[in-house]
Amino acid sequence: MQRVLVMGSSGSGKSTFARRLSEMTGIPFVSLDALYWKPGWVASDNAEFGQRVAEVARQPQWVMDGNYTRHGAGELRRHSSDTVIWFDLPRRSCMFGIMKRIAGSYGNVRPEMAEGCPERIDFEFFRYVWTYRRQQRPKLLDYFQGLRADQSLVCFTDRAQANDYLREIAFRQKRASIH
Structure with a gap:
């Protein structure tokens, strides 16, 4: 593993996993949220965001956390990756994950977020997570159809599988x- 995409719903545990994988392997961690958002939760222009992501995607190593398949050099990231790790968790797990995250970091900027974007209560975001399996999951499945035979797709359906995977790497x- 040299170039790893970590994808899935918000609240699934993908950011925590990606940071832990980065720490264990020494491969640099990249948060797409940190590249996309500007202070005050201002979205980047798609061209600007795509350029930032393309610069990172051309690096020899990364653990990249986030989806952004329709913009942000999605095709380049998929083509450049050797491994895709997909958190395909149930809605209840993801909703619990974001509630726990908000409770634990409300008002603070999480490590994987852009400076000036503190954790907040955002009902549009809740709706995004609530409808993720119906609206976003099919888009990821389509995205994965473009993987080559030499690329690995690892799917976790619960957080215990992700923890077992990290323990195996440590072993x-x-x-x-x-x-």
């Missing part, structure tokens, strides 16, 4: 360091 790293 392999420990074994490799012994030999």
